[in-house]
Amino acid sequence: MTTQQSADLPSQKSDATRALVTLERRDGIALVTLNRPDKFNALNYAMFRQLCAVQRTIAADRSLRVVILQGAGGNFSAGLDIASVTAKPSQVLGLLAKWLPGNANLAQRVSIGWTRLPLPVIAVIEGYCYGGGMQIALGADVRIASANAKLSVMEAKWGLVPDMAGLASLRAIMPKDKALELTMTARVLDGAEALNLGLVTRLADAPFEEACLLANELKNRSPDALAAIKHSTHKSWSASLRALLARESWYQIRLLFGSNFRIAASRERGKTDKAYRPRQRFW
Template identity: 50%
Template sequence: MSESRVTLTLESGIAKVTLNRPEKYNAIDLAMFQGIDKVIKSIKADPAIRAVIVSAAGENFCTGLDIKSVLSNRSSAFKLLWKWLPGNANLAQRMCIGWRRLNVPVIMVLHGKCWGGGMQIALGGDFRIASPDCSLAIMESRWGLIPDMGGTVALRECVASDQAIKLAMTSEIIDAKQALSMGLITQVAASPMQAATELAKQLLEKSPDSNRAIKHIYHKIWSVNQRKILALETFNQLKILVGKNQRIAVKRQQGHTDIDFK
């Protein structure tokens, strides 16, 4: 199966998903959001899939949201944030939550830059294996935004609250060694794809019912109040965006042309 921004191939029970926008450093535009969402649904519907490996083409895993492509288009922003109920996961949040809701283990293979939205996608995995040169960051505050792609649910399972707040407020870029020491990633490997494949094969040797039950139980224990977190992410992001749009409108009325998105 192939999407314009995402590819999916099946190999002996392992679904290999590749973010495929290397010319834009795999920055996430609406088409990639939709492509990832569709791939997750395809995996969920295929009982033959026993494990998932997510990687990216090019020099970087993902440099984050394609800000100008998404936020400058009100229709795109609406499609990302719209949801029926506050506690539901919208399209943006399914980039993380969607992987977590699969009944099979998901392994993220990280290299190069894993920033912003890329970090949110990575947090959706049950395991994160990074190359030694990988850099990671929760980058949204650099644009005057908050992390709102569901990664908050997973982040609290990985790191202490002070570390999470520091990463989110400062947009600090950390290396793979630092990320491993604080629990943000699972493993650092010289060949992360090889390590991921070996882990996937190891998991395939176990009962799929056992893997499914373990994932469900452990996520349920660690993810109390998930719907509340998803609602808070969306509410606060919308509040920020409304204020931002109001400031931009005022600047335009005043004749400013050098308008940024902060």
């Protein structure tokens, strides 16, 4: 499912003979690449399964500090490969089936799974970012796009509803009327308009290099603090004030008694350059 090799595999290889989602570790940074460039990284069933496997691998590796998520070949993802996925009814069932209505199915985990990781996730958006690709990018904590990127919540174009959990992030970054307009019209936005609407975090001439700079900046912070900030923000954003206050206090207590708090304080005072310890498990 995952590989430590470069994501730039020859495009002429068939889906059966290459990793469609690759994972490369770079000094604490997990570089995840959608690797189907000859199809503009359109999502087939195998890619859904491999994305979830990569998320599990990252979650289990406490040495990883930041995730950078990108697409190979100059495009993030053109969305669902409808012809491929619907060719077998068992694949449609595999994407949508769930034990309980409130649980995430396979299609939803490839987006919401990034929000549940206890480390920052940065999406690099270039070229096409349509439909299912947009849903995956919405699961990231930060989205850095090129000005000429093309973004769309495109499911309505095919007579479908967005059903990959991207709405969980969309409702937190955009007013409801604007989100409805985008999802109902399936309109394609360039990077500048996406930035203006809050769909992306920032624009960059070289989005991947910008993501690497941000990732290295985040590596200078305590991994426990980053995990607490991310988890608390996602859990508390729409929660009651009482729940927010309780969660903040609980996480702060856990941080104060952790070794990474002491390391962070010493680093900021210039008394040590000691590396942080692996992230605590309780997130």
